[in-house]
Amino acid sequence: MGTRITRGYVDGPYGQIHYRRAGEGPVLVLLHQSPSSSEMFHEAYPRLAAAGLTVIGLDTPGFGMSEVPDQPPSIGDYAAALVAAIRALGDTPVALLGHHTGASIAAEMAATEPELIHRVILNGPPVLTQAERDEYRNALKNAPPIEILPDGTHLQALWDRRVFFTPGWTNVEAMHRGIVQMLLAGKTEWYGHHAAFGHDIAEPIARITQPALILTNTGDDIYYTAQRARELRPDFAYAELEGGTHDIVDEQPDAWCEIVARFALDKG
Numbered sequence: 490m491g492t493r494i495t496r497g498y499v500d501g502p503y504g505q506i507h508y509r510r511a512g513e514g515p516v517l518v519l520l521h522q523s524p525s526s527s528e529m530f531h532e533a534y535p536r537l538a539a540a541g542l543t544v545i546g547l548d549t550p551g552f553g554m555s556e557v558p559d560q561p562p563s564i565g566d567y568a569a570a571l572v573a574a575i576r577a578l579g580d581t582p583v584a585l586l587g588h589h590t591g592a593s594i595a596a597e598m599a600a601t602e603p604e605l606i607h608r609v610i611l612n613g614p615p616v617l618t619q620a621e622r623d624e625y626r627n628a629l630k631n632a633p634p635i636e637i638l639p640d641g642t643h644l645q646a647l648w649d650r651r652v653f654f655t656p657g658w659t660n661v662e663a664m665h666r667g668i669v670q671m672l673l674a675g676k677t678e679w680y681g682h683h684a685a686f687g688h689d690i691a692e693p694i695a696r697i698t699q700p701a702l703i704l705t706n707t708g709d710d711i712y713y714t715a716q717r718a719r720e721l722r723p724d725f726a727y728a729e730l731e732g733g734t735h736d737i738v739d740e741q742p743d744a745w746c747e748i749v750a751r752f753a754l755d756k757g
Contacts, residue, residue, distance in 0.1 A: 492535035499577035501570040504556025508574065509546040512538025516583040517753045518575060519546040520591030522613075522735060523681025524674045526553025528666060529588070532742035533749070540750035545578065547571055549594070551680050553673060561680045564590075564688035568597040575605060584753040586610040586704075589711070589735065590685040599701070600693035609697060610752060611725075612704040613735070616691055616717035626686040634676045647671055655734050657708050663739035694721055702752045704745075706730040706737045726752065 492512065498505040509527045511534040521529045527546030537544045548555040550562065550570050558566070571594060575583060585606045587595025592614040599609040617625070637643055647668050658664055671678050703725050705715035719727055728748045733740045750756075 492538045494534050499574050501550065501555075501573045501577075502566075503550040503558040503562070503570055506550065506556075506570065506574045507548040507554035508578070509534065510543065511535065512541075512543045514541040514543050515754060516543045516545060516580045517749070518571075518583050518585050519544065520571065520585070520587035520594050521546070521549065521552070522589035522591055523549075523685065524552060524678035525667065525670045526555075526673065528553060528670060529736075530738055531666075532739050533746050536742060536746035537750055537753075540746065540754070542750060542753060543580065545583075547574055549591070549681060551674065551677050553670065557677055558680070561677075561683050564593045564597050564684045564690075567594045567684060568601065572598055572602055572605065581605050582607040584608040584610070586612060586749060586753075587614075588612040588738075589615060590681045593685050593688050593690045596690050596693040596697065597688075599699055600696040603698055606699060608700050608702075608753060608755070610702045610704055610749060611694070611715075611718060613706075613709050613711055613715055614690055614694065614703065614718040615685055615711055616694070616714045616721065617686070619689075622686045622689075626683065629679055629682055629686065632679070635671070635678060644668070654710070655736065656710070657732075658734050658736065660736055660739050663736040666739075667736070690718075691721055694718060697722070700726070700752075700755075702726040702728060702748075704728050704748060706733040706741070708733040709735055709737065711735075728752075 494511045526548045551557040592611040
């Protein structure tokens with residue numbers, strides 16, 4: 490029998506927050522990239538549970554099966570909402586991992602809630618200059634929202650868009666699941682990137698006092714930003730995997746989970 494993954498909801502400031510939970514042991518909370526959901530860690534749940542962790546994946550408000558905020562939130566807003574979810578779930582303090590946009594949220598949470606979060610993993614932290622953030626935000630403004638077309642060609646357009654932003658992709662199932670999560674997010678799927686590009690992650694990274702790990706892979710499209718994070722905090726632990734894309738959890742689940750579990754369980 491495979492690992493049982495349960496689901497549930499807790500209340501947050503923007504409505505209900507959906508979560509997935511598996512395993513028993515010390516708690517590790519997972520925060521996803523944009524525009525995805527806690528589903529992006531589906532390969533990780535059984536492996537991390539087998540390593541002796543309780544694993545909780547949270548859907549950021551507006552993604553997956555969490556309710557959509559009325560207005561585009563900031564990273565600080567997301568952080569406050571997910572802190573409320575962790576408190577509602579109990580079992581604190583927790584280890585916390587965030588991937589890409591999730592890393593921005595995780596850094597903010599770790600810096601502001603040190604009594605709640607005792608270890609933090611920043612997977613692909615987007616350390617960008619102000620000019621880079623402005624450029625990405627302007628590009629986001631000019632990107633057309635998802636429009637449902639009667640001939641279904643919007644589905645092909647979404648596939649082509651994700652392929653374009655995932656150079657070197659090899660895992661077709663990961664690509665498909667990514668499209669499904671974009672469709673679930675719908676017309677507000679841009680909220681997560683909008684928040685990330687408006688956030689200077691270097692500021693909360695500088696304030697983190699807990700043991701922290703910077704995790705990346707050389708094929709990640711923002712591999713270079715993880716190197717900037719490493720320069721900012723050379724005292725943090727560091728680990729990288731070879732190759733892959735931003736779908737690294739699907740592409741190299743055994744290696745990724747081994748690194749994550751070892752750090753979350755403080756095994757060196």
